[in-house]
Amino acid sequence: MMKVKEVADLVGVSVRALHHYDEIGLLSPDTITESGYRLYSNENLSTLQQILFFKELDFPLKKIKEIISSPSFNQEEALSMHRKLLLEKRNRLDAMIRTIDKTISFTKGEIQMTNKEKFEGFDFSQNPYEQEARERWGDEAVDQSKVKLGKMSTEKQAAMGEKMNEIYRNLAGFRQESPASPDAQAAIKEWYDLLNKMGNYSLEAFKGLGQMYVDDERFTKNIDQFGEGLAAFMRDAMAVYADTNK
Structure with a gap:
C-alpha cells in the first residue's frame, strides 16, 4: 500500500x-x-x-x-488501443518535426520547399474535443464545422489555423484591459466570426465555449500559451459579447 x-x-x-x-x-x-x-x-x-x-x-x-x-472494459484491449493511438500520435509529431527542420533550412535558403511540403504533418481531421462538443452543443454545429473544414484545401486549413493563432495573439495584448473594452470586443468579434466560418455557433453556445476554456484544463493550457490568463480573459470577453448582442 x-x-x-x-x-x-x-x-x-x-x-x-x-x-x-x-x-x-x-x-x-x-x-x-x-x-x-x-x-x-x-x-x-x-x-x-x-x-x-x-x-x-x-x-x-x-x-x-x-x-x-x-463492465465490458478490458485492460489488455485498452493497452493495445493506447499503443496504437500513441504510435499514430508519434508519427504525426515526427512528420511535423521533419516539416519544421525543412522549414528552417528553407528560411536559410539551403533548400526549396513546395507549398504541399510546408504543411506535411498537419491533420485537422483529428479533433480530441469533438465528442465533448457534440455532448454540449449537439451534432449540427460540429457536423457543419467538419463539412466546411473537409472542403478546404490543406493550405486553407493551415491558413485558418494561423488566423486563430493571430486572434489569440491579438487578444493576449488586451488581456490587462477590461474584457468589455472596445479593443477587446472588436477582437472577440473576430473570434466569433471565425468560429462561425467553421460551424454555426449561437451567442449562447459561444458564451458556453468561453466557460469551457476555463473549466477544461486542456483548453486553458493551450490558450494560455499565448499569454498567462488569456483563457479567463476570453471567457469574460465572450460573455460580454454574447450578453451585449442578444
Missing part, C-alpha cells in the same frame, strides 16, 4: 489531482485508515496508469470514468 504523497511522487502527478480523481469517483484508494490516510493498492496504480494513458490521448476525465467503469 502507498500513501497519496508517495503515489504522487512516483507517478509525477499532484496530490491535488489524486484527491480530485477520488472526489469524482474516477480513482478511489482501496483503503482509508482511521486517521484519514488514503492508501493505494497495486490495482489502484494499474488503474491510474490507464487513466494517464487516456489523458495523454486527450480524453476528458468524464469519458475516462465512463470507459473504465464499463
Whole structure:
C-alpha cells in the first residue's frame, strides 16, 4: 500500500489531482485508515496508469470514468488501443518535426520547399474535443464545422489555423484591459466570426465555449500559451459579447 504523497511522487502527478480523481469517483484508494490516510493498492496504480494513458490521448476525465467503469472494459484491449493511438500520435509529431527542420533550412535558403511540403504533418481531421462538443452543443454545429473544414484545401486549413493563432495573439495584448473594452470586443468579434466560418455557433453556445476554456484544463493550457490568463480573459470577453448582442 502507498500513501497519496508517495503515489504522487512516483507517478509525477499532484496530490491535488489524486484527491480530485477520488472526489469524482474516477480513482478511489482501496483503503482509508482511521486517521484519514488514503492508501493505494497495486490495482489502484494499474488503474491510474490507464487513466494517464487516456489523458495523454486527450480524453476528458468524464469519458475516462465512463470507459473504465464499463463492465465490458478490458485492460489488455485498452493497452493495445493506447499503443496504437500513441504510435499514430508519434508519427504525426515526427512528420511535423521533419516539416519544421525543412522549414528552417528553407528560411536559410539551403533548400526549396513546395507549398504541399510546408504543411506535411498537419491533420485537422483529428479533433480530441469533438465528442465533448457534440455532448454540449449537439451534432449540427460540429457536423457543419467538419463539412466546411473537409472542403478546404490543406493550405486553407493551415491558413485558418494561423488566423486563430493571430486572434489569440491579438487578444493576449488586451488581456490587462477590461474584457468589455472596445479593443477587446472588436477582437472577440473576430473570434466569433471565425468560429462561425467553421460551424454555426449561437451567442449562447459561444458564451458556453468561453466557460469551457476555463473549466477544461486542456483548453486553458493551450490558450494560455499565448499569454498567462488569456483563457479567463476570453471567457469574460465572450460573455460580454454574447450578453451585449442578444
